[in-house]
Amino acid sequence: MIRERILVIGASGQIGVELTLALRKIYGNANVVASDLREENDLLKGTGPYVSIDVMNKEMLHVQVIRQSITQIYLLAAILSATGEKNPNLAWNLNMQGLLNVLDIAREEKIYKVYWPSSIAVFGPTSPRQNCPQQTIIEPTTVYGISKYAGEFWCNYYHQRFGVDVRSIRYPGLISYKSAPGGGTTDYAVEIFHEALEEKKYTSFLKEDTYLPMMYMPDAIRGTIELMEAPASKISIRHSYNLSAMSFSPKEIGAEIKKHMPEFTLDYKPDYRQAIADSWPQSIDDSVATRDWGWKPEYSLERMTKDMLENLKIELGGVSK
């Protein structure tokens, strides 16, 4: 049996922190090496090894992969949708070159498995808006979406041509209370909880009726690990799997929060992120992931809202003005 040594790149980010902690529980603290360009996230401190890595520095990355005897890589470093529109060149360079560096090293070092997330941002205005299928018209209009779609083809190419076992999920907007989101269009669905508890009011940067596919972080982490642990024979998609859990609008999540905090008020002041949200589907068909490796979400809007409010209250030290 292979003794796994896992490298998580971008471990200090919204997904990276929770994924690293979950992988450490399964594979042992010492066998999951966290890495990031920025400093180690406080929640990771003392839980296992941490190295500073810039994914753009291929040589440094290569040295670490050999030095740490890495067998699996999770690549999470990326520029997200809203930040990407402010700096398209940076988003393209990091999102593409970072992935190519990892895929090349995986091929050369015969890394056992690679995980790289795509996004619902691959879909564009010409994709079906409801229950958007796995295979459909895909014409992204953001640099982030373009980079993710191109990345999906590179993953498939490295699998077909070099046999790299790379697996991927098109995450919807992810909602979590542990680590802050990193500049995406769905960040409002995290901010709303913080502002509800701290200020009892929130101004949404998306219009009230903007429906987007969303997922609670525990589902995303479980789904990611289930995909990575599935036998290779079950993986029919080497581009990236659609994954879905719930779909709601700012008005609907506001109403759900109000059930717990009747004094909460919600306003709307749409900004440049509205156009990005309007280019994406409202809901996603994830039946291929269900068929291939048994994907099933656990959290609905109702259950997630209750859990978020309870846990965030503890994180914020019981703050409620």
Ligand SMILES: NC(=O)c1ccc[n+]([C@@H]2O[C@H](COP(=O)([O-])OP(=O)(O)OC[C@H]3O[C@@H](n4cnc5c(N)ncnc54)[C@H](O)[C@@H]3O)[C@@H](O)[C@H]2O)c1
């Ligand atoms: N959070 C979401 O809602 C969401 C949705 C869809 C897809 N994704 C994808 O999931 C992945 C992780 O997203 P996230 O939300 O955790 O992002 P994040 O911005 O919170 O975290 C990314 C991390 O990568 C690090 N990083 C940036 N440049 C780096 C470099 N050159 N070298 C090493 N590390 C670097 C950052 O410091 C940060 O800690 C990304 O690929 C993102 O596109 C996220």
